[in-house]
Amino acid sequence: MTSSASGFRPPPYPYERLDRLKPLAKHEGGLVDLSIGTPCDPPAEAVRRALADSDTERGYPSSIGSPAFREAACGWMDRRLGARVDPTAVAACIGTKEFVGTLPSWLKLRTPARDTVLHPAIAYPTYEMGALLAGCRPVAVAVDDQWRLRLDTITAADAERALCLWVNSPGNPTGAIDDLGAAAAWGRAHDVPVFSDECYVEYTWDGPRRTILDGEAGVVAVHSLSKRSNLAGVRAGFYAGDPELVAYLGEVRKHVGMMVPGPVQAGATVALGDDRHVEEQRARYRERIELMLGVLDAIGVKAPSPDGTFYLWVDAPGGDAWAFTERLVREGGALVAPGDLYGAAGAGHVRIALVQPTDRLALVGRRLTG
Numbered sequence: 001m002t003s004s005a006s007g008f009r010p011p012p013y014p015y016e017r018l019d020r021l022k023p024l025a026k027h028e029g030g031l032v033d034l035s036i037g038t039p040c041d042p043p044a045e046a047v048r049r050a051l052a053d054s055d056t057e058r059g060y061p062s063s064i065g066s067p068a069f070r071e072a073a074c075g076w077m078d079r080r081l082g083a084r085v086d087p088t089a090v091a092a093c094i095g096t097k098e099f100v101g102t103l104p105s106w107l108k109l110r111t112p113a114r115d116t117v118l119h120p121a122i123a124y125p126t127y128e129m130g131a132l133l134a135g136c137r138p139v140a141v142a143v144d145d146q147w148r149l150r151l152d153t154i155t156a157a158d159a160e161r162a163l164c165l166w167v168n169s170p171g172n173p174t175g176a177i178d179d180l181g182a183a184a185a186w187g188r189a190h191d192v193p194v195f196s197d198e199c200y201v202e203y204t205w206d207g208p209r210r211t212i213l214d215g216e217a218g219v220v221a222v223h224s225l226s227k228r229s230n231l232a233g234v235r236a237g238f239y240a241g242d243p244e245l246v247a248y249l250g251e252v253r254k255h256v257g258m259m260v261p262g263p264v265q266a267g268a269t270v271a272l273g274d275d276r277h278v279e280e281q282r283a284r285y286r287e288r289i290e291l292m293l294g295v296l297d298a299i300g301v302k303a304p305s306p307d308g309t310f311y312l313w314v315d316a317p318g319g320d321a322w323a324f325t326e327r328l329v330r331e332g333g334a335l336v337a338p339g340d341l342y343g344a345a346g347a348g349h350v351r352i353a354l355v356q357p358t359d360r361l362a363l364v365g366r367r368l369t370g
């Protein structure tokens with residue numbers, strides 16, 4: 001059979017590049033997977049009950065989200081981020097990966113004269129992939145030695161072509177906290193909407209939680225229930241901010257049938273109304289961060305404590321991230337993520353996601369330190 005496909009070929013999914021390493025973990029107790037940032041802890045019991053008992057299964061859910069869901073999102077932003085947002089400036093998404101991956105298509109339709117997506121040079125890979133899937137041009141923005149965007153390096157030509165600038169703080173994979181005010185100001189000065197992926201905001205360790213939302217136009221914050229409430233499996237998030245952009249995106253996405261299932265909206269509504277389970281989760285991640293920093297220290301690897309997130313961003317000994325990754329699988333039975341999965345600029349680091357129970361991390365520690 002001949003193929004007429006001559007265009008886009010999906011690249012290997014980043015984490016599938018790690019599959020060949022998994023059999024190298026031959027330890028009793030098996031592989032401890034610290035590569036993908038997928039939560040392992042349970043969601044709140046009240047959320048589980050809401051998922052089961054919402055009685056919303058039979059009808060189509062609202063694509064922008066039910067009034068209750070959007071009001072719960074506003075209540076959470078007010079309580080936790082000090083941001084006053086009207087429920088009409090909030091809309092649901094089916095987890096934020098979906099939003100990140102499709103946003104450039106919708107922005108390009110709206111502003112066909114532009115074609116560029118600006119994203120941090122070391123970042124969650126879907127910012128770049130969303131641009132490619134829309135036939136747009138991803139442009140990696142350099143980061144400084146503290147992993148913050150170097151807005152001054154964006155050329156005038158790229159700014160003129162930009163559909164949006166992505167910023168992610170606290171950032172995956174580095175754990176860095178960026179200057180969101182500076183990003184918002186840059187966007188307004190260049191007439192480029194700034195999308196701020198704030199899915200790790202509850203896991204801010206250095207100072208108060210920060211959002212890009214400042215009551216002014218030109219910025220949209222993107223939030224996820226996946227990490228905050230251990231709900232990655234049910235797919236719920238939302239975006240909020242610039243009323244015109246949110247309204248446009250809500251309208252266009254409606255036509256594609258992007259709907260968060262009713263039971264999921266009900267569960268997310270309960271989750272957004274509760275902060276106690278988040279405080280419990282913060283304590284778990286804090287304990288795991290301290291434990292793993294101690295393990296690394298014991299094997300002579302210095303790693304900074306992250307300012308946010310539940311990732312450690314570790315300078316690989318000798319600058320060879322793949323060699324260090326292989327060593328950690330062979331000696332510790334632990335799979336981590338080499339930094340080039342997040343952009344070429346990350347090649348000298350590995351990311352360790354602290355998404356396994358504390359006793360499993362302690363097991364890795366015992367294996368590594370004998």
Ligand SMILES: Cc1ncc(COP(=O)(O)O)c(C=O)c1O
Pocket residue numbers: 037094095096097098100124168172197199223224225226227232236237
């Ligand atoms: C920076 C960042 N944004 C978005 C997501 C997607 O989260 P979800 O689609 O589960 O909401 C992730 C997941 O790892 C992430 O790290």
